[in-house]
Amino acid sequence: MSTEFHNLQELRHSVSVATKVFIQRDYSQGTTCRFQTKFPSELDSRIERTLLEDTVKTLNSYYAEAEKMGGQSYMEGCLACATAYLIFLCMETRYEKMLKKISGYIQEQNEKIYAPRGLLLTDPIERGMRVIEVSVFEDRGSSGSSHSSSVSSGGISQR
Amino acid sequence: MPNSVGKRFKPTKYIPVSTAATFLVGSTTLFFVFTCPWLTNTISPAVPLYNGVVFLFVLANFSMATFMDPGVFPKADEDEDKDDDFRAPLYKNVEIKGIQVRMKWCATCHFYRPPRCSHCSVCDNCVEDFDHHCPWVNNCIGRRNYRYFFLFLLSLSIHMVGVFSFGLLFVLHHMEQLGTLHTTVTLVVMCIAGLFFIPVMGLTGFHMVLVARGRTTNEQVTGKFRGGVNPFTRGCCGNIKYVLCAPLAPRYNGVDPRKKPPVSIQPPFIRPDLSDRQISIKVSNNGIHTSILQSKSKISLDGLAVDDKGLDTQPPLPPKAERYNQLKSQLTSSQDSSLSGKTHPSTPAMYKYRPSFGTIPKVHYHAAGEKIVMPDDHRKASAILEEGRCHVDYRSEPNLDLPDYRNAPLHRSFQSSPLQLDSYPINSSSLNLKQAHQRRDKGQLPVLQPETVTSTPYKSVFSPLSNRNSSLSYDSLLNPSISPATAAECMAHPGMPSMGSHSPYLPTKMCHVRGPEPQIQKQQVPPSFSPVGMGMSRGRQSPQDRDLSPVRYDNLSKTIMASIQERKEMEEREKLQHHGGCSQAQSYAQAQDSGMFDSSGGYGLPPSACYPDSPRDPSSRGPTPPAYRGSRDNLMGVVSYGPRTPVLRSSGGSSLARAPRTSSSSLHTDSSMQGGRVPETPCRSPPHQPHHSPAKPQSPSYTHKKLSFIHALERTDSPRLGGPREAMMQSKVNGQTDCHLGPNSSSAQGTTLSPSRHSNVKKVTGVGGTTYEISV
Numbered sequence: 001m002s003t004e005f006h007n008l009q010e011l012r013h014s015v016s017v018a019t020k021v022f023i024q025r026d027y028s029q030g031t032t033c034r035f036q037t038k039f040p041s042e043l044d045s046r047i048e049r050t051l052l053e054d055t056v057k058t059l060n061s062y063y064a065e066a067e068k069m070g071g072q073s074y075m076e077g078c079l080a081c082a083t084a085y086l087i088f089l090c091m092e093t094r095y096e097k098m099l100k101k102i103s104g105y106i107q108e109q110n111e112k113i114y115a116p117r118g119l120l121l122t123d124p125i126e127r128g129m130r131v132i133e134v135s136v137f138e139d140r141g142s143s144g145s146s147h148s149s150s151v152s153s154g155g156i157s158q159r
Numbered sequence: 160m161p162n163s164v165g166k167r168f169k170p171t172k173y174i175p176v177s178t179a180a181t182f183l184v185g186s187t188t189l190f191f192v193f194t195c196p197w198l199t200n201t202i203s204p205a206v207p208l209y210n211g212v213v214f215l216f217v218l219a220n221f222s223m224a225t226f227m228d229p230g231v232f233p234k235a236d237e238d239e240d241k242d243d244d245f246r247a248p249l250y251k252n253v254e255i256k257g258i259q260v261r262m263k264w265c266a267t268c269h270f271y272r273p274p275r276c277s278h279c280s281v282c283d284n285c286v287e288d289f290d291h292h293c294p295w296v297n298n299c300i301g302r303r304n305y306r307y308f309f310l311f312l313l314s315l316s317i318h319m320v321g322v323f324s325f326g327l328l329f330v331l332h333h334m335e336q337l338g339t340l341h342t343t344v345t346l347v348v349m350c351i352a353g354l355f356f357i358p359v360m361g362l363t364g365f366h367m368v369l370v371a372r373g374r375t376t377n378e379q380v381t382g383k384f385r386g387g388v389n390p391f392t393r394g395c396c397g398n399i400k401y402v403l404c405a406p407l408a409p410r411y412n413g414v415d416p417r418k419k420p421p422v423s424i425q426p427p428f429i430r431p432d433l434s435d436r437q438i439s440i441k442v443s444n445n446g447i448h449t450s451i452l453q454s455k456s457k458i459s460l461d462g463l464a465v466d467d468k469g470l471d472t473q474p475p476l477p478p479k480a481e482r483y484n485q486l487k488s489q490l491t492s493s494q495d496s497s498l499s500g501k502t503h504p505s506t507p508a509m510y511k512y513r514p515s516f517g518t519i520p521k522v523h524y525h526a527a528g529e530k531i532v533m534p535d536d537h538r539k540a541s542a543i544l545e546e547g548r549c550h551v552d553y554r555s556e557p558n559l560d561l562p563d564y565r566n567a568p569l570h571r572s573f574q575s576s577p578l579q580l581d582s583y584p585i586n587s588s589s590l591n592l593k594q595a596h597q598r599r600d601k602g603q604l605p606v607l608q609p610e611t612v613t614s615t616p617y618k619s620v621f622s623p624l625s626n627r628n629s630s631l632s633y634d635s636l637l638n639p640s641i642s643p644a645t646a647a648e649c650m651a652h653p654g655m656p657s658m659g660s661h662s663p664y665l666p667t668k669m670c671h672v673r674g675p676e677p678q679i680q681k682q683q684v685p686p687s688f689s690p691v692g693m694g695m696s697r698g699r700q701s702p703q704d705r706d707l708s709p710v711r712y713d714n715l716s717k718t719i720m721a722s723i724q725e726r727k728e729m730e731e732r733e734k735l736q737h738h739g740g741c742s743q744a745q746s747y748a749q750a751q752d753s754g755m756f757d758s759s760g761g762y763g764l765p766p767s768a769c770y771p772d773s774p775r776d777p778s779s780r781g782p783t784p785p786a787y788r789g790s791r792d793n794l795m796g797v798v799s800y801g802p803r804t805p806v807l808r809s810s811g812g813s814s815l816a817r818a819p820r821t822s823s824s825s826l827h828t829d830s831s832m833q834g835g836r837v838p839e840t841p842c843r844s845p846p847h848q849p850h851h852s853p854a855k856p857q858s859p860s861y862t863h864k865k866l867s868f869i870h871a872l873e874r875t876d877s878p879r880l881g882g883p884r885e886a887m888m889q890s891k892v893n894g895q896t897d898c899h900l901g902p903n904s905s906s907a908q909g910t911t912l913s914p915s916r917h918s919n920v921k922k923v924t925g926v927g928g929t930t931y932e933i934s935v
Contacts (some may be wrong), residue, residue, distance in 0.1 A: 118428035
């Protein structure tokens with residue numbers, strides 16, 4: 001799965017996913033979608049705290065807005081009920097729109113901030129909104145340059 | 160069957176849904192065909208319209224409930240569960256609005272189920288906000304389709320009420336024509352509606368209550384919030400609003416890979432500035448081990464730092480053992496946490512509840528990162544252990560300075576106060592006073608680490624012996640894998656593994672030091688005189704040393720001083736080795752064996768025969784050489800008479816006896832100063848061990864620690880040393896053993912144990928006033 005969106009083979013320098021760091025959900029406020037803003041220590045040497053925390057906070061705000069029970073969600077529900085839910089075939093719900101926005105945001109963050117640091121954020125929707133997966137890449141040319149936990153390296157090799 | 164073995168086509172599971180659909184559609188159709196025309200004509204066309212709308216609503220919700228993804232979680236990737244499968248507990252606790260909620264590990268899906276998530280065995284999926292699996296729609300009801308299910312129930316109830324009422328109206332108006340087709344059909348429809356009315360209405364009412372309470376069927380049926388508070392409730396109105404008006408949740412499964420433009424990742428990678436991050440590492444370091452410390456995961460160091468700070472707040476020489484006990488408990492708990500992974504390798508699915516997680520009620524799932532760190536911790540710790548071990552094991556020179564030990568990770572934790580220097584020469588993992596002084600300058604070492612500290616001196620003291628001693632090699636062998644655990648266990652400190660690893664003796668020593676109490680001694684390791692032996696015994700026992708007896712500082716200090724003394728004695732012994740007297744060791748060993756049993760608390764072993772009247776006769780060096788204090792954690796085999804009679808005996812006997820057992824053959828060799836004994840002692844140890852094992856739990860293994868030569872000396876010197884030492888020793892309940900090495904050349908010793916074993920007993924006075932007797 002890592003090869004879906006990483007053109008690793010096309011790169012001059014070979015990189016490999018050394019490990020994956022998972023930012024877990026923050027359930028302290030219920031089951032609304034929130035991710036922990038606690039900075040994982042494995043990324044200490046790879047990225048500044050503020051950058052990652054900003055990203056996570058922005059994602060949290062997007063998710064909060066997507067799940068907001070306001071006028072728009074109520075109208076959508078009534079409309080769907082009235083049309084016997086046929087409206088879902090034509091229209092995109094607000095949540096889905098937010099998800100697209102989030103996906104675009106993550107893509108942009110990856111391009112601008114994380115890829116230059118050898119990291120890659122995975123959209124949480126692909127993981128069931130349970131974790132934000134941060135893939136840590138290592139430059140094969142300089143092995144050991146970034147020394148992160150090697151726990152999942154074996155797992156990665158299995159993929 | 161076209162399907163694979165895993166997914167067989169089971170027609171039976173479609174029976175309920177087929178039945179329900181058949182009844183629903185069929186009945187309604189019949190109603191419309193046979194009843195509605197008359198109603199339209201008689202009452203109004205609004206009747207069929209109304210019924211039509213309701214029926215449409217029922218159908219729509221029924222379809223949505225049946226075909227909509229309820230919120231299935233995709234199974235986790237292998238990478239995600241890597242950390243969890245073998246080291247994680249079955250449950251993780253998470254706090255939701257102040258209420259502890261348990262997240263269970265799903266063995267099928269390989270993740271910790273989010274709150275309110277449950278695994279459906281019919282669908283074999285974890286479903287978000289799992290309500291129940293409804294056979295009538297042949298689907299799980301979860302977060303995404305609960306609203307449709309609820310509306311289906313509501314609308315079906317309304318529909319049934321409507322059909323029944325209009326049918327009744329029709330029948331009442333056609334009472335005289337009950338035999339006609341229309342009436343009959345209407346009656347049949349009414350019967351069906353009436354038949355399903357009770358269950359459907361019951362279910363609807365049930366779910367209305369659930370919605371109002373904000374619970375799922377699963378939670379209600381399992382009684383999760385029976386007596387407590389539901390953290391997921393938003394209040395009655397909020398709950399209703401949530402069910403009816405919340406936006407449709409997204410699908411997780413079947414999410415198309417979303418062909419995004421691939422992100423190219425090319426080195427070189429930007430790295431953040433790390434300078435300030437490593438400062439914390441260096442602070443507790445005296446600077447020598449910077450590299451080692453940096454390689455360790457931060458958490459381990461932080462953990463160390465935390466403990467260190469805790470220790471620093473305490474006075475350098477806590478006069479009471481309570482403080483030490485506190486520290487130890489502190490360590491033990493953290494040690495348990497850190498070591499849980501090691502001790503419970505089974506998967507969470509095997510329902511091994513790890514104390515570490517269990518005892519920590521906070522949001523544990525946070526520690527996805529932490530979990531990653533822990534293996535790091537262990538790995539790095541073991542790496543460091545290896546390093547440390549190298550320092551220890553392969554040093555052959557009896558160098559008191561032990562410059563290498565400075566590098567020991569022990570350093571980190573040793574911020575002993577200057578005052579502790581005497582008691583914990585190990586502070587810097589070496590008995591070297593010079594080094595200790597150096598360390599003092601560094602600042603306060605944590606009091607916590609007296610254990611580690613104490614162990615260090617042993618390491619340093621006996622390093623010369625180790626090379627000679629096979630037992631030492633055993634120690635080093637003991638733990639490339641175990642030492643971290645051992646050390647950690649002994650140390651009871653997550654950060655300690657490195658330190659423990661530093662010397663194989665450390666764990667032993669630590670345990671030794673810690674277990675002065677007689678009853679706790681799990682460490683039965685015969686505290687052979689040699690640290691090696693101690694180390695070994697400790698190493699073996701450390702896994703058992705979960706509950707360490709509190710160590711008294713005064714005892715500890717003496718112990719450490721004793722260790723210092725031992726070093727000196729070692730040197731002296733080496734000189735004296737060339738003296739003869741092989742038998743001495745043996746006889747001593749025997750005596751000590753017997754003595755050990757006594758000390759252990761009355762196992763009443765034979766030694767009593769050997770030491771018939773030691774307690775009573777201080778002057779007689781009989782069974783209990785005066786030097787043998789019963790103190791358990793005596794490092795040196797303190798000899799004392801008097802009140803500690805049983806202890807004394809054991810101490811006396813144990814030192815020798817244990818020594819061989821712990822394979823401290825080197826010790827014996829050294830103690831006895833006779834090369835000839837070396838081969839004998841190893842032979843002795845095995846047989847003794849079984850003997851002492853029963854004793855172990857009772858008597859602190861420290862009694863073992865008596866050096867064989869001490870016994871000899873002690874016996875000789877007992878009359879001389881007994882008095883003052885008794886006083887000293889009696890004050891130490893835990894049996895701190897002082898080594899009394901006295902230059903007692905002749906006399907006493909041989910009498911009870913083995914007259915032939917008389918050797919020169921040399922008395923050496925230790926720093927703390929302890930005297931050690933070295934049999935020459």
